[in-house]
Amino acid sequence: EDQVTQSPEALRLQEGESSSLNCSYTVSGLRGLFWYRQDPGKGPEFLFTLYSAGEEKEKERLKATLTKKESFLHITAPKPEDSATYLCAGNAGGTSYGKLTFGQGTILTVHP
Amino acid sequence: EPEVTQTPSHQVTQMGQEVILRCVPISNHLYFYWYRQILGQKVEFLVSFYNNEISEKSEIFDDQFSVERPDGSNFTLKIRSTKLEDSAMYFCASSVGELHEQYFGPGTRLTVT
Numbered sequence: 001e002d003q004v005t006q007s008p009e010a011l012r013l014q015e016g017e018s019s020s021l022n023c024s025y026t027v028s029g030l031r032g033l034f035w036y037r038q039d040p041g042k043g044p045e046f047l048f049t050l051y052s053a054g055e056e057k058e059k060e061r062l063k064a065t066l067t068k069k070e071s072f073l074h075i076t077a078p079k080p081e082d083s084a085t086y087l088c089a090g091n092a093g094g095t096s097y098g099k100l101t102f103g104q105g106t107i108l109t110v111h112p
Numbered sequence: 113e114p115e116v117t118q119t120p121s122h123q124v125t126q127m128g129q130e131v132i133l134r135c136v137p138i139s140n141h142l143y144f145y146w147y148r149q150i151l152g153q154k155v156e157f158l159v160s161f162y163n164n165e166i167s168e169k170s171e172i173f174d175d176q177f178s179v180e181r182p183d184g185s186n187f188t189l190k191i192r193s194t195k196l197e198d199s200a201m202y203f204c205a206s207s208v209g210e211l212h213e214q215y216f217g218p219g220t221r222l223t224v225t
Binding site for chain 2: 032034036041042044045046047087089101104111
């Protein structure tokens with residue numbers, strides 16, 4: 001069974017304190033690893049797609065990386081507005097027709 | 113910037129009633145999806161839809177659920193006889209291809225009483 005596990009469940013940072021969020025996956029034949037941001041009561045907002053081990057993507061203070069077993073979301077010098085739940089999801093491709101398997105998320109709180 | 117829209121934002125219904133949740137995907141997208149998120153839990157896949165038919169469905173998507181693309185813009189999820197455990201946020205998503213990023217709507221909060 002495809003599984004995506006995120007750690008930590010919650011992370012509290014001071015503004016400017018860099019850190020990383022982890023996403024480990026056991027998705028057979030992974031064809032894409034996606035990062036989303038979700039604010040309370042809202043839909044997931046797309047951040048990054050990673051397709052192959054070694055790939056990196058960057059956007060503002062966020063950088064996502066992918067290995068054969070896990071992905072990291074690095075947050076550099078976070079600001080309070082980066083506070084949200086960050087979701088990781090795997091796409092097995094093949095006959096899964098776009099089905100995303102989500103992790104439970106990491107709740108990030110950045111204090112000023 | 114194009115976005116996925118969903119209506120209503122909140123639906124309250126009584127157990128056993130039928131509900132229809134509506135979505136307008138991004139116009140040039142070809143793949144459409146429904147997910148749900150029970151409060152405090154993971155986002156769960158329900159169904160994918162391509163070329164006017166269901167591509168894949170999860171175990172949650174039983175005979176009480178159905179999807180339809182009644183015209184060129186709308187995509188609907190119908191629950192025939194709602195149960196208390198159907199209470200959740202329901203998200204519609206769309207993508208240009210099955211391996212591409214999916215864009216999610218703001219969700220419909222369904223409350224079954």
